[in-house]
Amino acid sequence: MSAFFDSISSTSSGSVYATPLTDYAVIAATGADALAFLHGQLTHDVTGLSPDVARLSGYCTAKGRLLATMVLWRAQPAADEAADAPQLYALVRRDLADALVKRLSMFVLRAKAKLAVTALQVTGVWGEPADVDALQTAAGGALPATPWQRVDLPSGTWIAAPLVSGGLRWWWIASQAQQDQASTLATQVQRGDADHWQAADLATGLPWVAAATQDVFIPQTLNLDLIDGVSFTKGCYPGQEVVARSHYRGTVKRRTAYGQWDTMDTVPAPGTDIYDARQPQEPCGRIVDASRSGALFEITLAALDDGDLRIGAPDGAKITVAPLPYDLADGGFKG
Template identity: 50%
Template structure:
């Protein structure tokens, strides 16, 4: 990915939720795993929305709207956006808040390492610190986390005309693979109500605030954290040969040494260049020793790759 050229691609798999109203911050603060009332302008954060049993119904990248600081905008997977807005709205009650799915186009903009944006017909902001937020007359920009690729930004084109780029499917796959390499998990319809935040490493990438107070599932999440009982974590793997990734989320993976039952699940997947990039929820104790296979014991071998943050001693496979 380091040598790939700069590109922009529409991210049709992402939608934008908006929370508006005088009580929007307080309402979200009581629903999400993140400290929303303390979220400063110019910064985005990863957050989770859980069931009372602590299982994730969604992951969000959320920030204050630079153009309307009382409002919040959040990126979520498109296939859960409407359901998420509907469920959250059930708990608004008398709060002065409103949840909507906005008709805002989301694009991904990736710059090659060391390359400026001169090759693109628009000018992303210079600051590329992960999760920094900037507003230009072309829209809202959120710096995406990355592993080794050049600067990456989500681009929210609120009322703006999108660029006339060639919508190459390989660019979307490259963007999604870069999310996976960065260890950024996205809950989608196939994986709702399956994982707790720690098994997707949200506590390792500042997606959970353990001092903010109550939210749905907070007791379960906090108990796992303070008792040190996290036995499953999320890892990054690459399967060869590659295959269609659209239906892999939620699929089982197997350990060839223990074929009798699945040893984990696929969280996210992206295919390209003959490889399938995967985020996997697995037993932490198995990392470095298991021979993972995708889909079945006869499926493609999955080689474990390092994440850009520490989870345990993980050897590349």
């Protein structure tokens, strides 16, 4: 736990919360060719990414299966920018960050690009609009209010995260020095629960690929095509032919849904099978990611329509399908 969280006041009366997101890491890409290189590797348009926004993206095998999902943003250009200054950042699950950097680096070849896992700290911050003024003052400037907008402030990078109900959420990306200097910010927040943050990610349909689910899903089965995680006009990248074929032929028979349960002794791990109790012979889906209260799970559309869905076994805990903030037919984050 960083000094920032040690200094959070136990008497804060506001409704803003912060929690360290230790399951996530930030990768930096540096070098003159970094943007062009990653544009040819990832599912989203990297070279066309505006510096004031972040975007969801994926990295696939040649067969179109995802090795990672990530939140991308371009580094804010500086007037005296050095040749080795970061060009792009990617927020990924920590358990696959090192392997992701190693694999991508294998394909750099003669390009002037270098990737590395940074020491940047990732924090989830959320709160009510009424408390934003004090938070912005402490953070050093106006915070983005629209999902996927981002700003660089003295306290670090703030990216507005998608949400499904009232309030605001941000990924706060900061160096250790920035966190250590954020003493005023610490007085404006209460210590939050990381499971609360993860539950909100799941409710928005935000699919994080972890080490346990690498090389399992294609982008469409995680709904990346519905939530602006894939560009179909950017050109080639590993697996592009498979992804494009599924898109243009309309052959997607599996999608990711959101479900909840009443009681669970343990949180099901990513990759846990989902069964339809009425057709128990084989699994019909699997957990993508889960919190204490619910999960994202990839499933056949046939079972999603009318299945009696169970976790881990045909007689396992019942999972009740709940709505996502977008339609599986045509999709799109609603904010």
